[in-house]
Amino acid sequence: MEIKITHLTSAHPRYDTRIFVKMCSSLAKKNDYKISLVVADGKGNELNNRVNIIDVGEKVGGRFSRMTKTVKKVFEKAKALDSDIYHLHDPELIPIGLKLKKLGKKVIFDAHEDLPKQILGKHYLNFFIKQILSKGFEFYEKITCKKFDYIITATPYIKEKFLKINKNSIDINNFPITNELINNTPWSEKKDKVCYVGGIAEVRGIKEIVKAMAYTDKGVKLTLAGTFSESLVEKEVKSYNEWKKVEELGFLNRERVSSVYGASKAGLVTLHPIINYIDALPVKMFEYMAAGIPIISSNIKYWEKIISENNCGICVDPMDSKEIANAINYIIANPKEAQKMGQNGKKVILEKYNWNIEEEKLFKIYKELT
Numbered sequence: 001m002e003i004k005i006t007h008l009t010s011a012h013p014r015y016d017t018r019i020f021v022k023m024c025s026s027l028a029k030k031n032d033y034k035i036s037l038v039v040a041d042g043k044g045n046e047l048n049n050r051v052n053i054i055d056v057g058e059k060v061g062g063r064f065s066r067m068t069k070t071v072k073k074v075f076e077k078a079k080a081l082d083s084d085i086y087h088l089h090d091p092e093l094i095p096i097g098l099k100l101k102k103l104g105k106k107v108i109f110d111a112h113e114d115l116p117k118q119i120l121g122k123h124y125l126n127f128f129i130k131q132i133l134s135k136g137f138e139f140y141e142k143i144t145c146k147k148f149d150y151i152i153t154a155t156p157y158i159k160e161k162f163l164k165i166n167k168n169s170i171d172i173n174n175f176p177i178t179n180e181l182i183n184n185t186p187w188s189e190k191k192d193k194v195c196y197v198g199g200i201a202e203v204r205g206i207k208e209i210v211k212a213m214a215y216t217d218k219g220v221k222l223t224l225a226g227t228f229s230e231s232l233v234e235k236e237v238k239s240y241n242e243w244k245k246v247e248e249l250g251f252l253n254r255e256r257v258s259s260v261y262g263a264s265k266a267g268l269v270t271l272h273p274i275i276n277y278i279d280a281l282p283v284k285m286f287e288y289m290a291a292g293i294p295i296i297s298s299n300i301k302y303w304e305k306i307i308s309e310n311n312c313g314i315c316v317d318p319m320d321s322k323e324i325a326n327a328i329n330y331i332i333a334n335p336k337e338a339q340k341m342g343q344n345g346k347k348v349i350l351e352k353y354n355w356n357i358e359e360e361k362l363f364k365i366y367k368e369l370t
Contacts, residue, residue, distance in 0.1 A: 003370050004083035006036040010070045011090045014039040014053050017283065018112065018154070018174050019089050021254070024051045026359045027366065038077050040070045054081075067092045075099065085369055087152075091115050091137070094144050101147055106369050108150045114158050114276060116141070121276040123203070141165065150365055157279035157302075172362055174283045176290040177355045180254060182346065183291040185262040187339045193247075194296070194328050195223040195264040197257055198284045202233045203277075205270040205298070208321045213242040215325035220332055222268075223247045225260050261291030265338055266331045269297050270318035278302065286353050288313075289345030294338050296327045312345035 028050035042058025056073040228234035267288030295313030
C-alpha cells in the first residue's frame with residue numbers, strides 16, 4: 001500500500017537543504033512512500049529526485065500577505081492532495097496543521113529554530129514589543145503543538161523545550177550528507193584562502209570578517225559564497241579597503257560549494273553571540289568538518305565544546321577582527337597542524353555528526369506513524 005506524504009513550506013526555497021535535499025529525498029528512497037513538497041516560489045511544478053514539487057505561486061506582498069494569502073493557498077493544495085501524513089516546516093503553518101488534524105490526518109511540525117528566542121534577537125524590534133511577541137508565541141506553541149503527532153526539532157536544545165509540550169519530540173540535526181561534501185584535495189594544492197559559506201548579514205559577522213583581512217598575512221584571501229540580506233550592510237562592507245582581499249561568488253549550488261571548500265584552508269563561522277545563536281548548531285560548521293578544513297568559530301560555549309573535544313579548529317571572539325585574523329594567520333602558517341585539525345573534523349563527521357544517522361531517526365518516526 002502506497003503511503004502519501006506531503007511536506008509543506010510557505011517560506012523556504014524549493015531546494016532547501018533540510019527540507020528537500022535531506023528529508024524529502026531520503027523519504028523518497030522508500031518505494032512505498034509517495035513524496036510531495038508544496039512550495040510557494042512561482043517556479044512551477046516539477047518532479048525532482050522522486051519528489052513531486054508542487055508550486056502554489058510566487059509570494060506577493062510582504063510578510064503579512066505571505067502569512068495569510070500564501071498560507072491559504074498552501075492549505076488548499078495540501079487538502080486537495082489528501083495525503084496520509086503532512087510535515088510542516090514553518091511556524092505560520094501551525095494553524096493549517098490544526099485544520100489537517102481535524103480532517104483526521106497525521107501531522108508533524110518541524111521546528112527549525114526556537115522562534116520565541118529568535119524574536120528576542122531581532123535588533124529592529126522595540127524591546128517591549130519583542131518581549132510581548134516572544135511570550136505570546138511561546139504560549140501559542142504550548143497550546144497548539146501538543147496536538148500534533150510528532151514534533152521534530154533541528155537541535156537537541158529545541159527538543160528539550162518541546163518535550164515539555166509534546167512527549168513525541170525528537171531532534172533531527174542538519175548534519176552533512178557524508179558523500180556530498182567530503183573533499184580529498186591534497187593540502188599542498190590548497191590556496192592561502194579561508195571561506196565563509198551561507199547567508200551574509202551583520203549578525204553573522206560579515207563586518208568583522210572583512211575587517212580582519214587588514215591584519216592577515218600578505219596574499220591571504222577571503223572567499224564569500226552566499227547572498228547579502230541587508231543592502232546597507234552590503235554597501236558598507238564593500239566600501240572597506242579590505243574588500244580588495246575578498247572574492248565574492250554569490251549563491252552557489254552544492255557542487256560549487258564543495259569546490260570552494262576544496263580550495264580553502266579554513267572555514268569561518270564567527271556569528272555574533274545573540275540569544276538565538278547560543279544554542280544553535282550552525283550547518284556550515286559541520287560542512288567545514290566534512291570537507292576536512294579547520295573551523296574558525298565564535299567562542300560560544302556550545303560550539304567551543306564540540307571544537308575543543310575534537311581538536312578541529314580555533315574559537316575566537318567574533319567581535320574582535322584582530323583575533324579572527326590571528327586565527328587565520330595561525331592556520332596558514334602551520335599547515336601540518338591545520339591539516340590535522342581538518343582530518344579530526346572529517347573523522348568525527350564520519351563517526352557521529354552525519355545525515356545517515358539522522359536519516360534513520362526520520363525513517364523510524366514515519367514507520368511509527370504509518
